[in-house]
Amino acid sequence: MKPHFRIDEVTYSHLLGRLNDLHVTDKRGTLPDFIFFHKDEWLADTAVIEELTRHKGEWQVNLVFAHTNNPMRFIRRQITSYSCPRKASLFASLMRRLAAKDQRGTQAISINDIFVAQN
Amino acid sequence: MHNTKEKIVLASIKLFNEHGVASVRLQQIADETGISVGNLAYHFRNKEAIVSxxxxxxxxxxxxxxxxxxxxxxxxxxxxxxxxxxxxxxxxxxxxxxxxxxxxxxxxxxxxxxxxxxxxxxxxxxxxxxxxxxxxxxxxxxxxxxxxxxxxxxxxxxxxxxxxxxxxxxxxxxxxxxxxxxxxxxxxxxxxxxxxxxxxxxxxxx
Missing domain, CATH: 1.10.357.10 (Tetracycline Repressor, domain 2)
Structure with a gap:
């Protein structure tokens, strides 16, 4: 007989537990679950950070709106893209000033305060 | 339609159920399948191979x-x-x-x-x-x-x-x-x- 891959009993039991959870977590959401879509007052206290990324041969302008007290509370929006990096950088700066509540930039946070797990 | 190898396996299962794995002989398996022992040996070299x-x-x-x-x-x-x-x-x-x-x-x-x-x-x-x-x-x-x-x-x-x-x-x-x-x-x-x-x-x- 060909030897088969085996897992120990504890791991198998964990695996079954996760399968159980699958049916609990994958249930249809209720209306209160979507409340965060409408609860956007926190956006009033956000600092805006411009971000340029290379995407499909163009420089894409993204704006990150991060809460000044809790930088991990943020949203990232893709605005537009340009083929010229200088033009992209200039427009990103203009867009940031346009979007920011505080145009002088006193409400500022560093992009390094936002940690996003890449795994 | 089953091929001969599958037929042998199915016949063996039937015989194992009736007589137990240990007491079934190759001749019985060949008879149940409707083939000769020589033909059986062509498909499986011994009883252990069939059991496996x-x-x-x-x-x-x-x-x-x-x-x-x-x-x-x-x-x-x-x-x-x-x-x-x-x-x-x-x-x-x-x-x-x-x-x-x-x-x-x-x-x-x-x-x-x-x-x-x-x-x-x-x-x-x-x-x-x-x-x-x-x-x-x-x-x-x-x-x-x-x-x-x-x-x-x-x-x-x-x-x-x-x-x-x-x-x-x-x-x-x-x-x-x-x-x-x-x-x-x-x-x-x-x-x-x-x-x-x-x-x-x-x-x-x-």
Whole structure:
């Protein structure tokens, strides 16, 4: 007989537990679950950070709106893209000033305060 | 249409069920298949190769049965798996001698059985947890109760057919499934009872 891959009993039991959870977590959401879509007052206290990324041969302008007290509370929006990096950088700066509540930039946070797990 | 190799394996399963693995001779297998012993030797070099092939088929089927764990989040899912177990244990009745033999000619078979039986118990135990989390079974009153229930259910699943056979009682799938459900019924909540009531027409159809 060909030897088969085996897992120990504890791991198998964990695996079954996760399968159980699958049916609990994958249930249809209720209306209160979507409340965060409408609860956007926190956006009033956000600092805006411009971000340029290379995407499909163009420089894409993204704006990150991060809460000044809790930088991990943020949203990232893709605005537009340009083929010229200088033009992209200039427009990103203009867009940031346009979007920011505080145009002088006193409400500022560093992009390094936002940690996003890449795994 | 089965090819000769498959025919030999099927004939061997039939003979193993009737006479036990140890007492079946190659001549019997050849006669049952309707081929000569020479032809049999062409396909399988010895009896051990046939036995190994039979177990490969048997364990493949068992693996498939285990993979049907909680495909749908309902009692019917367990019921469907029970039907699978019934068919399996009825088809391979010789498993019972394997489970009780102190020494098997192929030691890896014994360890495979051991692993599968443990997995069966773990699946039943986790199924109970799942239905408890859905509020269909009562929470465990004292620690370890549901583990014992899982073991009892496993015993019913595995040994119900042989015990009926020993007592020359009818071996029907309906009674087999009810014997298992009866272990769980005392632990049903009202929601569990309602759900069971709701699906009972479906259960009787399976």
């Amino acid at each position: 092939s039979v177990y490969e088929k048997l364990f493949d089927e068992f693996r498939q049965l285990l993979s049907t764990y909680l495909l749908t989040p309902s009692f019917t899912d367990f019921d469907m798996q029970m039907s699978g177990y019934f068919e399996f244990f009825k088809t391979y009745r010789f498993y019972i001698t394997d489970l009780f033999s102190a020494e098997h000619p192929l030691p890896e078979i014994q360890s495979e059985w051991e692993m599968f039986m443990n997995k069966m118990i773990l699946q039943i135990r986790n199924r109970i947890d799942f239905h408890v989390s859905r509020g269909e079974l009562l929470p465990e009153s004292s620690q370890g109760t549901y583990h014992l229930i899982a073991e009892s259910i496993w015993m019913t699943l595995v040994f119900w057919i042989p015990q009926q056979t020993i007592r020359r009682k009818p071996v029907t799938e309906g009674r087999y499934r009810m014997a298992v459900w009866n272990h769980l019924k005392p632990y049903f909540t009202q929601k569990g009872l309602d759900t069971f009531e709701l699906i009972s027409p479906v259960l009787s159809q399976n």
